Amino acid sequence: MRLLLIEGSARAAKALRLGLAAEGFHTEWAPDGHSGLRRALRGDHDVIVLDIQLAGLDGREVCSGIRAAGRTTPILIFTARDAEHDITGGLESGADDYLVKSSSFPILLARLRALLRRGSRPSPTEWQLGDLRVDPVSMTAWRSGTEIELTAKEFSVLACLTRHAERVVPKPEIIQQIWEKGSARQANTLEAHISALRRKIDRPFQRASIVTVRGAGYKFVIGKHPSPTPAPPSSPPALP
Template sequence: MGERRPRAVRVLLIQNNAPLAHALRTGLEPEGFHIEPAFDGRSGLRRALDGDYDLIVLDVLLHGLSGYEMCSRIRAAGRTTPMLILSAKNGEHDIARGLESGADDYLVTPFAFVVLVARLRALMRRSGQQAPAGWLVGDLRGDPASMRVWRGEIEVELTAKEFSVLACLAEKPGRVVTKPEIIDRIWEKSSGRHPNVVEVYVSSLRRKIDAPVRQTSIVTVRGAGYKLVSRKQAVARYTATSVSAPS
């Protein structure tokens, strides 16, 4: 079989701000991180102690329990899960307190998204964990770390949004992904994006990854959405369609 689904990195995100939590989830999941949110300090602490997470990302100003106290309790319980504090509190004493309470890193908001991703991957390397794995569907492979894609041995140049749309399909190879699902993952729900914007990016992807090699990787499922398939699946689908077509 030429297809595999990479194991996503489990991230516990503890954040009061629901829109920010959604934006982080939307941005991080195409990079190979699976986000599980908690919206207050006490529930976040319970999940941190009971769950098996690869990373914890938390704010300082949380309802019920501060991020500083949470870090201290997690470390006191013997948990070594890498933790990154993401906070608007940017004073030197705030940062020092966060690191002294047990956090491994501290990133001040607003931040560049690419920096957040790099910090999370650095934490994983330091803890001996592996970074998010790439994906492979037929001879099409992608690397979330560098946002690069290859068709066989030839690299295909994609924009960041094109890569994100392709990665969204690659997470469920051979399965239908709807337009609303893609928009929800890549754009904010409140952005008002029309579903037709997905068609624009899919059309661009087909020109870049399929047309040059005369293959079909992105299949339209009418009334449902799109799915990413291998060449073998595409040929099988075409043959089945041809056989069943009326003469």
């Protein structure tokens, strides 16, 4: 069973990993919010155990980011915080269960096994990534509430990238998914579709969501704004 542990304390993480390994869990550890979100979106885990008190992004932000990317992996928030607003906030951010760290290890195991029996949530019919909403059934996308006209192939490229948001998707993988007989010859066609998508879903909304990772592929980044254009250097004063 593959478990992602997002825990800010190295000491607590070590103890949990030892206990979980004895129960048959293969545990991957992320020590902060940013690395936890990246690993959750890149990996294929059966369950996620998530602390709230994390550096970078707190646990609720991580949980919201996982759900915004369309990931349905069961999430158990396991934290020292036991205030009512922490519990409700954690569950409202998309977690499936909430357990305070004063609970015993057998209770944690019982909660994890219950989540594993329940399995992942049903995949959403549409998904929201920041201000971009994607509906694969109607093959429609909206940004900031504005519907965007896309061709069937443009939408397929967008769906492929957003379904794997925050992960680099290699060009051959995109081509294989979208063109029935994918080949290297479609690489130029893919680049044309990427350019069209940037023109339609990014530039009118001052976004830079679709990032080229040289030598690797493309990545959809949630909420990315373009870098400001540096001001041109001022002209030297005219000599008298």
